[in-house]
Amino acid sequence: MSLPESPKGGVAPCTRRVMNLAHFLRQSARRHPDDVAIVWGERSWTWREMDRRVDAMAAALAARGVTKGDRILVQARNSNQMFESMFAAFRLGAVWVPTNFRQTPAEVAYLGEASGATAMICDAVFPDHATAAREAAPGIRFVIAIGGGAEGALGEDYDAVVAAHDGEAAPVADVEYDDPCWFFFTSGTTGRPKAAVLTHGQMAFVATNHLCDLMPGTTHRDASLVVAPLSHGAGVHQLAQIAHGATTVLLPGERFDIAEAWRLIERWRVTNMFTVPTIVKMLTEHPAIDQYDHSSLRYVIYAGAPMYREDQKHALKKLGKVLVQYFGLGEVTGNITVLPPALHEIEDGPAARIGTCGFERTGMQISIQDDQGREVPAGQQGEICVCGPAVFAGYYDNPEANAKAFRNGWFRTGDLGHQDEEGFLYITGRASDMYISGGSNVYPRETEEKVLTHPAVAEVAILGVPDKTWGEVGYAVCVLRPGESLAEADLLAWLEPKISRYKLPKRVFFWDELPKSGYGKITKKNIRAELEARGLLPEA
Template sequence: MTPVSDRVMNLGHFLTQNARRLPDAPALIHGDHITTWAQMQARVGALAHALIHDHGLTKGDRVLVQSANCLQMLETMFACWRIGAVWVPANFRLSPDDLAYLAQSSGARAMFCGAQFPDHAAACAPHIPAIIPIGASDLGPDHDALIARHMGRMPPEAAMTRDDPAWFFYTSGTTGRPKAAVLTHGQMAFVVTNHLCDLMPGTTEQDASLVVAPLSHGAGIHALTQIARGVPTILPTGDRFDAGHLWALVERHRVSNMFTVPTILKLLVEDPSVARHDHSSLRYVIYAGAPMYRADQIRALQTLGPVLVQYFGLGEVTGNITVLPPAHHATDDASMRIGTCGLARTGMQVQVQDDQGAELPPGQTGEIAVTGPAVFAGYHDNPDANAKAFRDGWFLTGDLGHMDEQGFLYLTGRSSDMFISGGSNIHPREIEEKLLTHPDLSEAVVLGTPDPVWGEAGLAVCVPRPGHTPDPQAVLDWLAPRIAGYKRPKRLILWDSLPKSAYGKITRPMIRQALIERGEWPQAPG
C-alpha cells in the first residue's frame, strides 16, 4: 500500500513547543546568563529570517558550523531546521585544512564561524559564498547583529518528510577522510524518542542537563533530547576541561543527567573535587563512544552510585544499537555481566553476522549489524562507502563481538583493531581489560606491531597511576598467568599520558603515530 503521506514533524518544532508551554523557563544557562525558551525561539526566528532574506538559503541547503559550545551554536541548529536547511556542525578542534575539506564535501552554501577561528574562515572562504561570524569579527555582521536586525520576524516551519536531511553528522575519520552520515527529520524523531525511552526515562522540565562534550556530535544529540522535554541545558564556562568547575555546576543547578565518554568520566570520578560537591541530584550519567574498562566502571559506581547508563552506537545509527541501564550495572562481579554493552535498543534489531551475512549463534564472534528506524539515510555523495556499509538492508558497523543466550552484546573491538600473531586472531580489548586490573596501571592500549617471527606481536602502552612506577617486565610477568600465552604482549612501555582525540577518546591510530614519532614503533621485517 502506498503511504497517504510521509510528512513528519520538523525537528525545529521542539523549540516552538517549549516556547509555548514554558516561555519563561530556562532553556540554556551559561555562567550567570540565562536564556528562556521564548527568548531562544525569538532569536532563532530572527536568524532563520536572516538566512532566507540576507543569504538566500532555502530548503536542502547545507550550513557549516565551526564553533565551540555556546548558545549561538544551538541557535544555528534550530534556525537551519526552521527553513529546512541542513545543519553541518564540525568538530571545532579540526585544522583549517580539515574544515576546508568538510566545506567542499558538504557543498555548504553558508558557514557560521566563531570569531576565534579566523584561519578556519579563511580556509573555507574559497568554497562557501557566505561566512557569518559568531562574535565580533572583520568578516562582517555577526550572528547577534543579524538577529538584532531581523528580530520580530518568524518564518514558518518548512514542511518536512521522513527522509529530508536534517544533520550531516561527520564521522571522526580514524581511517581516511571523514564521511557525512545523513541524519533525517524522521529518523531523528525516532532517535530522540528512543533516547528518552531507553537512556533517561521519566525526564521532564524539572531535570537539568550538563554539557561536557562537543555539541557537534554525541553531546548535540543528547542536547536535542533535553530540548524535546523542555530540560534546561547547562554550559560550562572556560575553554578547558575543569572537573572542579563541572562538579560545582552539578551542585549549583541540581544537574540530573549528563552525557560523556569513558575517558572523561574516569577523569571526573578520580578528581578530588568530586568529594567536595553534592552530586546526589544525578539520576543518569550516560557514557558512550567506547566501552568502559571494568576497573573504571567499579570506581564510578562506588563514587556516584547506581546512575551509570551505557549505550553502544555509531554516528550512523545515532547511538541506537544497545543500552545497559543502571539496573544492569553493579560493583559486584557476580551480579553483573562483565564486558557487555547491553541489549538491543527499543525498536532496533541487532545481529552478529559472518562474512556472508548469516546470523551467528550465541558465543560466536562476528561483525555487529543493525537495522531499524535509527539507521541513517546513507553517506552524502559517497556511493562506494554506502555499498560497503550496507548488506541486505543491514548496516554493518565494523565492530566485532558476540551475543549471549539472553541477547546481551559483548564487544571484542573494531575489525581494524584485530591483529594476527602466529596465525591466531588477537583482539586487544581483552588484554587491556586484564592489564587495567593491575593496581599500578591507570590506562592501557594494546596494538599489533611488526614482528620478524610471529608476523605481528602485541605492544602495550600503559599509564601508571599517580605515585607509581611499575617495572614493565614485572607487569608482563604478573599478566602471564592471567591470559593465554599467545595473547600476551611481547613488550610493555610506560608513558606519562596517552594522546586523546578531540572527543576524548583513546584511538589506536593516534597511539601508533605517537610511537612512530618517539622512535618506539618496530620496523617491519625485511
C-alpha cells in the first residue's frame, strides 16, 4: 500500500476538523450547570436549562429535515429563543442567518432569497416578514414562531416545539475549519447587503481573541449586558461570554431604556458590555448613571466607529478607565485592532494617543496600501488592509464582490488611515466619505472632531454635496445639547480659525436627531436622503 504524496514539509494532506461552536455551550453546561446562563426580564435560565432547550430545538429542526449546510433565516428581536437558535443551528452544522429585526419585509425577503434559506424562525410580531420571505424564498419549508402561541398563524410556536422535543438531542455535526456557521449580512451602506460567510474555525479564533484582547480575565463569575441586536456584533461578543460561562443579561424591552440598563448593571454586577460610540454617549450623559452602582464594570467595549474625543473624555470621567475600543468590520468579525483601558487617557497629551483606534489584535496583521496594493511608509495615508485568521471566507455566491474585496491575499476594508512607527492605527475616514472641493481631498472626520469641541454641539455629520463652483462642498448636520441654541453663522465663525478654509462646511443645519442604523451608528446615506427630502440639497 503506497502512502499519499506529501506536500512540502512532509505532512500528508488531511482535513482540518475543528470544534463545533455549539460545544462552547455544552462545556459551560457541564462545568457550571446551575449557574445563570441568560437573563431576560424577570426570567432566567441556567446553563443546564439552556443546553437542554438548544438540544430540543436542534432535534426539532432535524426532525423537520434541516441538515448540515442548510440556512436558517432568523427574524427576531433579542430574546432567549433568538440566542438559542444560534446554537441549535451550529449543533446541526446548519448556517445561522440572522436579520436586523428593524428591516422591512422586503429587505428580509431579499436576505432569505440571497441566502437560499430552507427554514425560518420568526418573531410572531413580524407576520409580514415571514410571508414576504416565503414568497421570495420558496425553499423555506417551514416557519417556527417565537411567541406565536399554540395556534400561531405563522407556524408552530417555538416554546411548544421545545417542549415537544424536550429530552431529545440531535447528533452534533462534525465540522471542519471552513464549514460555514453564520451568514453575517453587511449593513448595505453601498448597495444591497452581502452575506459574509463566517466559519466554525474562524469564529473559534475570534471568540478566543475577544477574550484575550478585549476582556482578559473573563470567567463564569462575570456578567455581560446586551444593548445591541444579537444579530451582529453583539452576537459575536456573547459567543465569547458563552465560551467562558459568563452570564448574558438582555434588556427586557425592544426600546433602549437607559435607566433600566443602569439598573441591570447594578442588579447583576455587570462587568462587560459591547456598544457603539453613540450608545456610550447616551449611557454616560443620562442622569441614571449617577443613581446606580456601576463599579462592577471592567470593560465597556465600543466599536463600529471611532469615538469623538470630547465624548471619550466625558465617558472616562463618568466611568473611569474601563473603555475598550476595537476596530473591525463584519467581514473580519470586528477583529482588527484594540485600544485597551490603560491607553484611554482623560488628559490630552502624548500618552493619550488622540485619534487612534489601537494596535493590531493578536494574530492579525495590518497593511496600509496605495491604489496599486503597495505598502506605504508609517505616517502615510492609504487603504487599511488586513490578513489573519479572523478574516471571513468570502461573500456567499458573489464572486464579483470577492474579487473586489481581496488583493494579493489581503482583505480591503475600504477605510482610509495610517499607522505610526509603533503600529498604532489612525482612521481618517471611509474612502466613500471623501469629497473633493476645489481639487483638494476632504475627509469629513477631521472637521467633525473640531465641531464637536463646541460646547453646544452634541452630534454632527458632514458629507460632500455637488457644487457648481467647487465641484463639491461640505454640508454639516448638527444636533445641539438640550437647552442650547446656536446659529449657522456663529458656528462657522467659531470654526474658521480652527481648520483650513477648504475644509469648512458651506452650510450647517440643526436637526433634533440624526438618522441611525439599527446598531446605533450614524448613517450618512440616510442623512443625504433626508436632506434631499427636505429640499436642502443644491440642484444638479
